[in-house]
Amino acid sequence: xxxxxxxxxxxxxxxxxxxxxxxxxxxxxxxxxxxxxxxxxxxxxxxxxxxxxxxxxxxxxxxxxxxxxxxxxxxxxxxxxxxxxxxxxxxxxxxxxxxxxxxxxxxxxxxxxxxxxxxxxxxxxxxxxxxxx
Amino acid sequence: xxxxxxxxxxxxxxxxxxxxxxxxxxxxxxxxxxxxxxxxxxxxxxxxxxxxxxxxxxxxxxxxxxxxxxxxxxxxxxxxxxxxxxxxxxxxxxxxxxxxxxxxxxxxxxxxxxxxxxxxxxxxxxxxxxxxxxxxxxxxxxxxxxxxxxxxxxxxxxxxxxxxxxxxxxxxxxxxxxxxxxxxxxxxxxxxxxxxxxxxxxxxxxxxxxxxxxxxxxxxxxxxxxxxxxxxxxxxxxxxxxxxxxxxxxxxxxxxxxxxxxxxxxxxxxxxxxxxxxxxxxxxxxxxxxxxxxxxxxxxxxxxxxxxxxx
Amino acid sequence: xxxxxxxxxxxxxxxxxxxxxxxxxxxxxxxxxxxxxxxxxxxxxxxxxxxxxxxxxxxxxxxxxxxxxxxxxxxxxxxxxxxxxxxxxxxxxxxxxxxxxxxxxxxxxxxxxxxxxxxxxxxxxxxxxxxxxxxxxxxxxxxxxxxxxxxxxxxxxxxxxxxxxxxxxxxxxxxxxxxxxxxxxxxxxxxxxxxxxxxxxxxxxxxxxxxxxxxxxxxxxx
Ligand code: SF4
Ligand code: SF4
Numbered sequence: 001x002x003x004x005x006x007x008x009x010x011x012x013x014x015x016x017x018x019x020x021x022x023x024x025x026x027x028x029x030x031x032x033x034x035x036x037x038x039x040x041x042x043x044x045x046x047x048x049x050x051x052x053x054x055x056x057x058x059x060x061x062x063x064x065x066x067x068x069x070x071x072x073x074x075x076x077x078x079x080x081x082x083x084x085x086x087x088x089x090x091x092x093x094x095x096x097x098x099x100x101x102x103x104x105x106x107x108x109x110x111x112x113x114x115x116x117x118x119x120x121x122x123x124x125x126x127x128x129x130x131x132x133x
Numbered sequence: 134x135x136x137x138x139x140x141x142x143x144x145x146x147x148x149x150x151x152x153x154x155x156x157x158x159x160x161x162x163x164x165x166x167x168x169x170x171x172x173x174x175x176x177x178x179x180x181x182x183x184x185x186x187x188x189x190x191x192x193x194x195x196x197x198x199x200x201x202x203x204x205x206x207x208x209x210x211x212x213x214x215x216x217x218x219x220x221x222x223x224x225x226x227x228x229x230x231x232x233x234x235x236x237x238x239x240x241x242x243x244x245x246x247x248x249x250x251x252x253x254x255x256x257x258x259x260x261x262x263x264x265x266x267x268x269x270x271x272x273x274x275x276x277x278x279x280x281x282x283x284x285x286x287x288x289x290x291x292x293x294x295x296x297x298x299x300x301x302x303x304x305x306x307x308x309x310x311x312x313x314x315x316x317x318x319x320x321x322x323x324x325x326x327x328x329x330x331x332x333x334x335x336x337x338x339x340x341x342x343x344x345x346x347x348x349x350x351x352x353x354x355x356x357x358x359x360x361x362x363x364x365x366x367x368x369x370x371x372x373x374x375x376x377x378x379x380x381x382x383x384x385x386x387x388x389x390x391x392x393x394x395x396x397x398x399x400x401x402x403x404x405x406x407x408x409x410x411x412x413x414x415x416x417x418x419x420x421x422x423x424x425x426x427x428x429x430x431x432x433x434x435x436x437x438x439x440x441x442x443x444x
Numbered sequence: 445x446x447x448x449x450x451x452x453x454x455x456x457x458x459x460x461x462x463x464x465x466x467x468x469x470x471x472x473x474x475x476x477x478x479x480x481x482x483x484x485x486x487x488x489x490x491x492x493x494x495x496x497x498x499x500x501x502x503x504x505x506x507x508x509x510x511x512x513x514x515x516x517x518x519x520x521x522x523x524x525x526x527x528x529x530x531x532x533x534x535x536x537x538x539x540x541x542x543x544x545x546x547x548x549x550x551x552x553x554x555x556x557x558x559x560x561x562x563x564x565x566x567x568x569x570x571x572x573x574x575x576x577x578x579x580x581x582x583x584x585x586x587x588x589x590x591x592x593x594x595x596x597x598x599x600x601x602x603x604x605x606x607x608x609x610x611x612x613x614x615x616x617x618x619x620x621x622x623x624x625x626x627x628x629x630x631x632x633x634x635x636x637x638x639x640x641x642x643x644x645x646x647x648x649x650x651x652x653x654x655x656x657x658x659x660x661x662x663x664x665x666x
Contacts (some may be wrong), residue, residue, distance in 0.1 A: 049484065052491040094454040095496035133498050217598070222645065244605040247597050247615045258598070262645040265602035269642065281645065299606035304627045310640060311603045318642055326606060373609035 006060040006126040008035045010119060011050075013043045015073050016109045017065035023112030031116060032123045043067075043104070044077025051088045051102060061126035064104040065115065078106060098129055138275065138321060139293040141238030142210035143182035145443035146416075147322065147351045152409055153416025154437045155212065155324070155353060156180035156428055159189055160200035169200050173207035175425040179432040181440055182210040182239055184324070184418070188219060191251025198228060201237050212295060213237050216245025221261035222270070222281055229271060233290030241295035241324065242267040265318045268296055272319030296320035298352075300337040301330070302374030309340045316350045323350055324418040327357035329368070330376040331407055338413045347413035354408045357420045358431065359397035362386050398431055405435040445474035445565065446538040447572045448481060448558040456489070456534060457496045459555045463532035464502070466493060468557070469523070469545065470510035471537035478572060480558050481536035483510040489536060489557060514541030520548045527552060563594075580650025580657065586638060588629040593646075595622035601643045603627070 010031075012018060018039065024031075031037070040046055043066035054062045064085065066078040082104055089099035105118050137144055146153050156176045161168040176183050183204055187197040201211035213232050215225065232240070244264045248256045262270065270281050271294050278289035296315040300308055312323065328334045334354065341347055359365045359377075362385045369377035381400060388396035401419075408414050417437075421428050432438050460466050468490045475481025490506040497504045507530060511519045514537035527533065527549055535542035536557035546554040562574040577594035583601075584591045593599045597615040604623030607614025613621040630639050648654060 047484075049488050049491060052488060052495065056491045056495050091453050091492055094452050095457065095492065096499050097495070133501075244598055244600065246607070249597075249615050260599045261648065263598070263600040263602050264605075265642060266645045270645070297606065302604070302606045303608045303610060303621075304604065304624050306631065307603065307627045307639075310636065314602060314640060314642060317640075373607050373614055 004127065004131055006034050006123060006131075007058055008061040008063065008119075008122060008126060009038060009054040009059045010035050010063050010065060010122075011038050011040055011043065011046055012065040013067060013077070014039060014041050016067035016071060017043075017107045017115070019109040020065070020107045020111050020115040023110060024115045025112070027112050029112060029116040031119050034123050034126075035119050042072065042074045042077040043081040044072070044074055044079075046081055046084070048084050048088055051084065052091070055092075055097075055101075055132065060101065060129070060132055061122060062102045063119070063122050065107050065118075066104060068106045068108065078104075097132055100125060101129065101132070139238035139291040141182065141293045142443075143212065143239050144293040144321070146181045146441055149441065149443045151181075151441045151443075152437075153181050153351070153353060154179070154432065154440065155182045155184060155416065155418045156425070157184040157186065157418070157420045157422070158200065158204065158425065159186045159422070160195035160197065162192070162194050164195060166203060169195070169203045170207055172425045173204050173209055175428055177207060177209060178440060179429050179438065180209075180419070181416075182212045184212040184214055184241060184420075187214040187216045187243070187245070188251070189246070191218065191246045191248040191253070193252060198232050198235075198237070201232065202235055205236060210239065211237050212239035212241055214241045214243060215267065216243045217260050217263055217267055218245035218248060218258055221259050225262070225267065225270070226274065226280055229274060229290050229292065230286075233292060238291060239293045239295060240271060241297065242271065242320075243297055264296065265314055268294060268315055268318040268320050276319075294319055294321045296323055297326065298323050299326040299374045300328070300334060301376045302326070309337065309344065309346075312341065313344065313346055316346055320350055322353060322415070324353045325355040326374065327355045327368075327420060328404070329359075329381055330378050331404060333376060335411060338411055342413040347415070351415035352413060353416040353418040354411075354414050355418045355420060356401050356404055356408075357422065358401035358424065358427070359385060359393075360424065361393045361397070365397075398427065398434070401431055402434045405431075405437070409436075445477055445563070446560060447478050447562050447564050447574075448475050448536075448538050448560045450480050450485070450489075450536070450558055451556070453489075453492045453496055456493065456555070456557055457500070460493065460504075460532050460534065461497075461500065461502075463504070463553070465505045465507075465530045465532070467507040467509065467523075467527060467530040467533045468493070469514070469533055469535045469537070469541070470508075471512075471514040471535075471541055472510060473513045473515065473537070475537055475558065476510075478566070481538075481541075483508075485536060486510050489534065493534075511537075514538075514544055517544065517548065520544050523549065578651070579646070579648070580654075581647065583643075583646075586641075586643065587626045588633070588635070590622050590626050590629070592622055592626065595620075601646065603639065 072078045085104045093099045158172045185197045185200045201213045204211045242264050278286045298312045365382045368375045385393045405417050468486050470481050470486035486508045490508045493506050513519050533554045534557040539560040542554045542556045563576045564574040567573045579593050597613050608621040611624045613619040
């Protein structure tokens with residue numbers, strides 16, 4: 001357990017989350033290296049299968065950064081995604097895996113600090129949970 | 134000599150032109166015969182017939198026909214209730230022959246509450262035939278001496294056929310037609326759902342009379358005394374098709390602590406007196422749920438005693 | 445179409461726990477349309493089985509294939525060469541699919557991956573409702589083209605029970621009272637007379653009650 005380095009996949013959308021990430025960068029705030037970023041046009045494009053595949057391929061945790069519910073460019077992408085994440089949580093639970101290993105966060109475009117803080121928190125949480133298998 | 138369909142006490146009383154008064158008895162959730170006998174004692178001499186419910190609210194109880202037999206032993210005229218939820222046409226017809234063989238002469242045909250409300254919600258529901266088809270089937274058995282499939286019955290059952298009516302259930306505009314359908318199918322008498330809104334019931338009865346339905350069938354108005362403000366509220370909000378006017382609830386509340394039950398009885402008595410005068414109403418069906426011991430008092434106050442004896 | 449719902453992963457994992465080569469078979473018919481048994485769902489289930497079994501401490505090989513239809517022997521035949529490599533099949537077609545596969549390949553264990561619910565359609569996105577109970581003798585034209593057999597909780601054929609409540613069924617506020625709809629439509633169309641006719645008891649001989657059904661069409665049969 002001592003040398004457990006969690007692998008976390010973070011999906012983020014090209015809008016709010018993306019600009020939060022950029023601002024973080026400008027502020028010289030960096031993501032923990034456990035977190036691998038995957039950019040998607042809109043979180044609404046992330047399917048249940050993508051989320052599961054992350055776990056299947058070795059992720060210990062998955063998080064999604066999206067827009068606020070009322071500011072999605074594609075109207076309700078983030079809402080659709082939130083329902084899918086809820087569904088995946090249920091599936092994980094049925095498989096005996098902690099549902100907390102997947103989370104979705106709505107970011108404000110300007111909040112670079114939040115982006116990094118949340119990512120760090122996620123790393124902490126997964127660290128506590130330990131490896132899945 | 135009068136020609137009777139079954140010759141039950143209820144039929145005789147109605148045919149002789151008396152204002153009928155019927156009661157109700159829910160069988161126990163067990164094989165406790167004494168409970169039934171005790172209920173019977175309260176009702177004896179106060180009512181012309183006693184309805185025996187059939188797994189009411191889809192909760193398992195002693196079978197309706199068995200409790201009917203006990204009531205009969207106690208000298209009452211049972212009204213055997215049968216719902217379409219639990220039996221297919223075979224079981225129905227055999228039970229009808231069975232009760233008739235034991236001298237039970239009234240029967241009330243009902244759809245029945247869906248089993249999802251009851252104590253075995255996982256049960257398969259039957260609904261092979263519906264309540265109107267059940268009425269026609271009993272009529273066919275009695276009048277044509279034939280089973281549903283047309284085959285002859287050796288000794289046909291003698292049954293006075295009853296049906297239910299909920300005047301205030303939705304869709305409202307269809308309710309009087311549904312009543313007509315039941316009468317067309319062969320109902321000899323009707324017992325309505327409990328009535329609280331007398332004004333609306335009066336309007337309903339006017340339509341019934343205009344259509345001449347009261348001349349083809351005896352209509353007994355249902356009355357359930359309110360025991361408490363809580364019960365009135367529950368009836369008003371939780372039971373579909375139940376219209377409990379706000380002023381009744383106010384009256385109960387106004388009666389003060391511990392006096393609501395007495396006020397409830399007073400209201401029921403007033404209703405019965407009003408129904409006695411209402412055109413088209415041939416009697417009252419008193420459903421005093423788990424309040425059988427108050428029936429003698431209500432009957433007396435409402436001027437229903439003594440009950441007529443028709444030979 | 446036939447509407448089905450996915451079984452919980454935990455139930456499927458329990459079914460296949462003793463196998464290490466599992467083939468998930470989808471169907472491009474009804475279950476694809478109701479988003480439960482098409483290629484997409486095959487991939488999701490396969491991935492879930494891999495994750496779930498790994499969690500149980502076992503690596504399994506999970507194959508994925510989606511057939512044109514599983515209710516036609518012709519398409520079941522397509523599994524012939526593939527199925528040899530597996531020791532269990534999970535079919536996510538309606539209840540017909542796994543039975544057809546098992547009939548054709550009697551030596552392999554075949555499990556149902558979905559619960560088959562009813563015949564109906566989508567009333568809005570993600571919501572399906574029952575419309576027909578397959579009684580074998582359709583009578584909906586008496587009832588404003590609405591089926592009281594499938595859609596009334598008591599299959600009443602002569603009018604609404606006393607529990608109808610603001611257009612909802614006494615069984616649940618989630619269920620429409622179909623009789624409320626039938627009465628309103630028929631009355632609005634001036635067809636009350638038709639509703640006043642007493643409909644006699646139905647013959648359930650043509651329904652499942654008459655025993656398992658089979659249909660032969662001489663002009664088509666070989
Ligand atoms: S009447 Fe029978 S065949 Fe027609 S829709 Fe209803 S269940 Fe189906
Ligand atoms: S409320 Fe309507 S749908 Fe429900 S059982 Fe009664 S008639 Fe049928």
